[in-house]
Amino acid sequence: MLKVEFEEDRCKGCELCADACPKHIIIMAEHLNSMGFHPAVVLEQEKCISCGFCARMCPDVVITVRKEEKANGQSALEGK
Amino acid sequence: MGKVLLKGNEALAEAAVRAGCRFFFGYPITPQNEIPHYLAKRLPEVGGVFVQAESEIAAINMVYGAAGSGARVMTSSSGPGISLKQEGISYIAGAELPCVIVNMQRGGPGLGGIQPAQSDYFQAVKGGGHGDYRMLVLAPATIQEMVDLMGKAFALADEYRNPVMILGDGILGQMMEAVELPPEDQQLEIPSKPWATTGAEGRSPNLINSLFLDPLELEKHNLHLQDKYERMNKEVMWENYKTDDAELLLVGYGSAARVAKAVVDQGRERGIKVGLFRPITLFPFPKDALQKASSHANNVLTVEMSSGQLVEDVRYNLEFKVPVHYYGRVGGMVPAARDVLAEVERLVNLKREGKES
Amino acid sequence: MMTVFERPKSLTSAKTHYCPGCTHGIIHRLVAEVIDELGVREKTIGVSPVGCSVLAYNYFNLDMQQAAHGRAPAVATGIKRVHPDKVVFTYQGDGDLASIGTAEIIHAATRGEKFTTIFVNNAIYGMTGGQMAPTTLLEQVSQTSPQGRDPLTQGYPIRMSEMLATIDGAAFIARVSVHNPQEVAKAKKAIKKAFELQLAGKGFTMVEVLSTCPTNWGFTPKEALKWLSEKMIPVYPLGVKKLLEEGGF
Numbered sequence: 001m002l003k004v005e006f007e008e009d010r011c012k013g014c015e016l017c018a019d020a021c022p023k024h025i026i027i028m029a030e031h032l033n034s035m036g037f038h039p040a041v042v043l044e045q046e047k048c049i050s051c052g053f054c055a056r057m058c059p060d061v062v063i064t065v066r067k068e069e070k071a072n073g074q075s076a077l078e079g080k
Numbered sequence: 081m082g083k084v085l086l087k088g089n090e091a092l093a094e095a096a097v098r099a100g101c102r103f104f105f106g107y108p109i110t111p112q113n114e115i116p117h118y119l120a121k122r123l124p125e126v127g128g129v130f131v132q133a134e135s136e137i138a139a140i141n142m143v144y145g146a147a148g149s150g151a152r153v154m155t156s157s158s159g160p161g162i163s164l165k166q167e168g169i170s171y172i173a174g175a176e177l178p179c180v181i182v183n184m185q186r187g188g189p190g191l192g193g194i195q196p197a198q199s200d201y202f203q204a205v206k207g208g209g210h211g212d213y214r215m216l217v218l219a220p221a222t223i224q225e226m227v228d229l230m231g232k233a234f235a236l237a238d239e240y241r242n243p244v245m246i247l248g249d250g251i252l253g254q255m256m257e258a259v260e261l262p263p264e265d266q267q268l269e270i271p272s273k274p275w276a277t278t279g280a281e282g283r284s285p286n287l288i289n290s291l292f293l294d295p296l297e298l299e300k301h302n303l304h305l306q307d308k309y310e311r312m313n314k315e316v317m318w319e320n321y322k323t324d325d326a327e328l329l330l331v332g333y334g335s336a337a338r339v340a341k342a343v344v345d346q347g348r349e350r351g352i353k354v355g356l357f358r359p360i361t362l363f364p365f366p367k368d369a370l371q372k373a374s375s376h377a378n379n380v381l382t383v384e385m386s387s388g389q390l391v392e393d394v395r396y397n398l399e400f401k402v403p404v405h406y407y408g409r410v411g412g413m414v415p416a417a418r419d420v421l422a423e424v425e426r427l428v429n430l431k432r433e434g435k436e437s
Numbered sequence: 438m439m440t441v442f443e444r445p446k447s448l449t450s451a452k453t454h455y456c457p458g459c460t461h462g463i464i465h466r467l468v469a470e471v472i473d474e475l476g477v478r479e480k481t482i483g484v485s486p487v488g489c490s491v492l493a494y495n496y497f498n499l500d501m502q503q504a505a506h507g508r509a510p511a512v513a514t515g516i517k518r519v520h521p522d523k524v525v526f527t528y529q530g531d532g533d534l535a536s537i538g539t540a541e542i543i544h545a546a547t548r549g550e551k552f553t554t555i556f557v558n559n560a561i562y563g564m565t566g567g568q569m570a571p572t573t574l575l576e577q578v579s580q581t582s583p584q585g586r587d588p589l590t591q592g593y594p595i596r597m598s599e600m601l602a603t604i605d606g607a608a609f610i611a612r613v614s615v616h617n618p619q620e621v622a623k624a625k626k627a628i629k630k631a632f633e634l635q636l637a638g639k640g641f642t643m644v645e646v647l648s649t650c651p652t653n654w655g656f657t658p659k660e661a662l663k664w665l666s667e668k669m670i671p672v673y674p675l676g677v678k679k680l681l682e683e684g685g686f
Contacts, residue, residue, distance in 0.1 A: 001438045014458030014651075014658040020618050037457065053618040055442040059462020060453060065442035103519060129518045133511065134544035141508035141541070145515025148502045149482070153515070171505050277500035277516065279480035279523045287494050288502040 003048040003066050004055075006040055010062045013037030017054035017063065023047050026054060083258040088223045088248070089114035091259050092182065093122065095230035096154055098261060100268045101180070102128035103153040105142035107135055107161060110194040111250040112184040115156040136161035140168030140181075147177035148288035150276030152234050156182035158250075159192060159200055162208070169243055170209030173305070174290030178237035180230070181215070182246045184253040185385075187412030195412025196250030198336060201389035204247050205363040212302050214309050216244045217362040218317075219333040223257040225360070231262060236315060238271050240308055247362060249385065251335040251414070309364070316369065317360035322348070323373040326355025328428055329402075331370070331394050332383040333359050335414065340383045342417045343424060350421075352428050362390075367397040379427045380404045383420055385413070445469035447478045449498045458658020460615050460648040461489060461557065465496055467625045468526070468555055471632055472499070481524040482516050484509040488530035489563040507538025510545035513552040524635060525552035531572040532562045535597050542601065542643075549606030549640040553631045556597065559648040560669060567653030571595045574672055579653070594672055598645045602678035608640035610679040614647040614670065616662040627677070639681050647673055 011033060017040050018026040025047045028038040040062070042048060050067035086094070093115045096104075104119045116132060123130040133139035139155050146153040157165065162183045172179060185200045187193035202208075204217045216236055220226040229246060237244040277286050292298035322344055323329060332340040337358040347354035357373040359366050374380055380402050382391040391406035398404060407423045409415045444450065447469035455461045472478050478499060485493035487506035494501035504512040509527035517525045534542050534556050542554065561579055562568040569579040569586060572594050576585040586594075602610045609631050613624035624646055631642035647669050649661035656664060 003438070010452055012457035016458055016658055016662070019659050019662075035452075050441055052442045056618045056621045057463065059455065059459055059466075061444045061448065061462075061466060063442065064440065064444075066438040066440050069439050103515075105515065131514065131518065131548070133514075134540050137508065138511040138514075138541055138544065141505060141511035142515035142518075144504070144508075145484070145502060145512035146519045147515070148512075149516045149519040151519045153519075167505055168508070175503075277482045277502055278520060279482060280498075280500045281479035285498060286500045289494060291491060291503055 001066055003045050003050055003068070004042050005064045006042070007062050008039045009034045010060045011037055011039035012060055013039060014059065015040070016057040016059070020053040020057040022051060022053060023049060083260050085256055085258050086223060087114060087254065087256050088226060089184070089253045090118045091223045091261070092226045092230055092246070093118040094261060095227040096180065096234075097122055097126060097128070098264060098266060099231040099234045100152045100270055101154050101234060102126065103146045103151050104128070104155065105131050105133050105139040105146070105153070106155050106157065107133050107139050109136075109158045109161045111186060111196070111253050112156050112158050112182065114253070115182065136164040137168065140165040140172070143179050144168060144172050144175070144177060147172065147179045148175065148277055150273040150278060152238070152270065154180040154182065156184070158184050158186045159188045162200060162203065166209035169215065170211050170213060171290050172243045173213035173215070174211065175288050176241040177243070177288065178241050179243050180233045180237055180246065181243055182248065185247065185249040187410070193412040194250065196335060196414060197385045197410070197412055198249060198334060199386040199389065199410065200247070201362065201384070201386060204245050205365070205393070213305060214363050216240065216242055216312055216315065216364070217247050218244065219247045219360055219362050220252065221334050221337045221358060223252065223255065224259045226252060227259050227261060229360075240312060242308065247334065249335050313364045315361060316364050316366040318366040318369045319358040319360060320369070320373050321356040321358065323355035323357055324376070325353050326373070326377050327353040328355075328379045328381060328424055329374045329377040330354060330356045330381050330383055330424070331359070331390065332356065333362060333390065336383045336385055339415050339417050339420060343383075343420045346417060346421050347424050350425070352424060354424060365393055365397055370394070370397050374398060374402050377402055378431055381424060381427060382406045382408075383415055384408045385415065386410060445473045447472040447481075447498050449496055451495050453496055454492060455489060456652045458649065458651050458661065459489070460559070460646070463615050463621060464555065464557055464624075464646050464648065465493065467621070467628050468528070469497065470625060471629045472524070474629065475632055475636070477524045480522070481526070482520070484513050484516070484525070484527040486527070486529040486533040488533050490528055490530060490557065491564070493528055507533050507536070508541055509533065510538065510541040510550070510554065514545055514548070514550050517550060517552050521551070524632065526555060526632070527552065528555045529557065530563065531556070531558045531560065531570045535571040535595055542597070543604070546601050546604040546607045546641040546643070549608075551635055551638055551640060553635050554643040555628065556643055556645040557648050558645055558673065559650040560594070561650050561653045563650045563653055574668060596673060598643070598678045601643060606640050607643070607679050608634045608681040609642040609677070611677045612645040612647065612673055612675050614665060614675055616647075616666045634681070645673070
């Protein structure tokens with residue numbers, strides 16, 4: 001499973017997620033999605049810290065964010 | 081049950097409560113203020129809600145919200161306030177919501193006066209608000225009839241999911257007559273409203289809406305509304321008074337009809353066969369009954385407190401088979417029986433002399 | 438892996454018609470998240486306005502009523518008076534609430550009507566193509582203030598939250614922003630507080646959310662967020678304007 005997953009055909013290419021990502025791993029793809037926008041993508045999944053800032057800023061519920069659970073079952077992330 | 085002496089506005093309000101109305105939203109305006117006054121006291125007694133809104137616009141939109149939530153709800157006002165409500169009424173009709181709207185007509189236009197009138201007829205039966213819609217319009221002529229029609233009004237509103245207007249006037253609102261009220265605990269058959277917004281528990285969400293951006297969709301919706309108004313035709317109500325052999329037929333509703341009734345009797349005393357056709361539903365208009373009532377008449381005369389509104393519908397519905405004339409007073413003046421009688425005699429004499437009238 | 442963010446249940450899966458980067462999308466989602474967290478989806482009724490968000494009824498997975506322009510607080514009054522045990526909210530833009538609907542919002546607050554208003558203030562009329570709003574800033578260019586808003590003939594921007602905070606029937610009035618993830622989190626907290634106070638029957642609650650309109654402001658979505666934080670916040674300061682700690686209804 002991906003840490004940060006983009007439902008490409010919902011994306012309107014607004015770039016708010018890219019701007020918000022503290023790790024600067026969100027880029028706008030070269031290709032166009034079915035709506036005619038350059039969708040946001042993350043290629044470097046391993047750099048994602050599951051902070052959820054991208055999903056917080058996304059107006060179109062494009063992004064699902066997951067995090068790896070630590071061995072002791074504690075979450076690494078505070079609530080959104 | 082015995083009879084009680086009640087003021088029209090109060091009788092109407094009590095009848096609404098006995099018809100299951102538990103929500104009233106309104107604003108003060110003469111000559112209907114006794115309705116909110118009465119309901120402000122009465123509704124809390126039956127676990128209902130009274131809200132004096134900030135305007136008639138706010139009131140009709142509260143009616144929209146409450147009706148959309150499944151309640152039996154009403155508002156009341158007079159000319160200027162009813163004008164303010166037109167957008168809201170159009171929304172209510174478009175969203176297919178049931179409610180009762182009372183108009184106690186007063187002189188207009190503009191601020192006009194506070195004396196009775198019937199100059200909101202067009203506004204009531206032709207639409208008033210924007211778009212292709214109709215209200216079912218009831219026109220009582222006595223306080224007893226107001227009481228009886230109030231019960232019907234809520235039932236019709238629920239059955240057709242449409243606004244129903246009770247078109248009264250200042251006389252009916254202010255006068256007092258002995259009436260028999262329906263029992264307080266009468267069994268009401270209120271239909272279920274699965275379409276209402278009550279919280280989407282265990283079902284998919286409901287939507288109260290009149291917006292259809294796709295014109296094909298909106299056309300379909302409009303045709304559905306028109307079909308409903310066609311089906312409403314079976315609700316026509318009227319009264320015939322000595323029309324069987326009438327050579328001159330008076331047509332009037334509400335308080336004007338009461339004057340006309342007196343003229344029928346006075347005319348007959350003078351050897352003129354006068355009759356009165358009194359529509360009780362103004363929409364749907366009792367066209368067939370009117371045509372039947374005028375079958376022996378060679379003249380029709382509308383009596384109304386306007387510059388000539390009902391007369392247009394009478395001409396239209398008689399399909400120009402009989403000459404139709406109008407007698408009216410405007411600005412809050414009430415037609416006097418003797419003046420109507422004089423006009424009746426003038427028309428009858430013209431006819432008897434073989435002259436065109 | 439554990440999901441830390443996904444679409445709230447109180448939103449439908451419909452793709453919205455809003456412009457790219459329009460903050461309506463964020464705000465809709467925050468309201469939906471709060472409704473989910475409070476567990477009240479099946480007893481909530483929302484009222485959508487006239488404006489870009491007229492179609493909000495397609496995006497919220499709730500019973501909805503669409504209201505005439507400016508009249509949502511009156512419609513919400515009707516709904517809440519019939520169903521006092523349900524959760525009711527209005528979602529309105531600045532034309533709807535601060536122009537044609539000023540009487541309705543003031544009097545709903547005055548009567549202490551127990552519903553929540555989400556007031557989306559983007560200083561312009563979006564749906565109708567960019568006309569001046571009562572909340573438009575001085576010198577801001579719009580279709581009906583092409584030379585920039587001139588106070589001499591067109592007055593000054595109106596601060597609804599401060600005005601409504603003077604009303605006793607208001608239990609909670611706050612102004613928030615959504616121009617970065619931290620502000621979005623604060624906005625959500627305020628919205629949650631508003632709904633909680635409604636559930637506690639404290640009175641009228643409103644959250645004014647400063648928002649962008651990239652299309653009619655003539656900016657990219659990113660630039661629009663910047664303009665919001667640099668230009669709008671000085672005119673519309675953020676913060677809680679009224680909070681009824683004790684008492685209320």
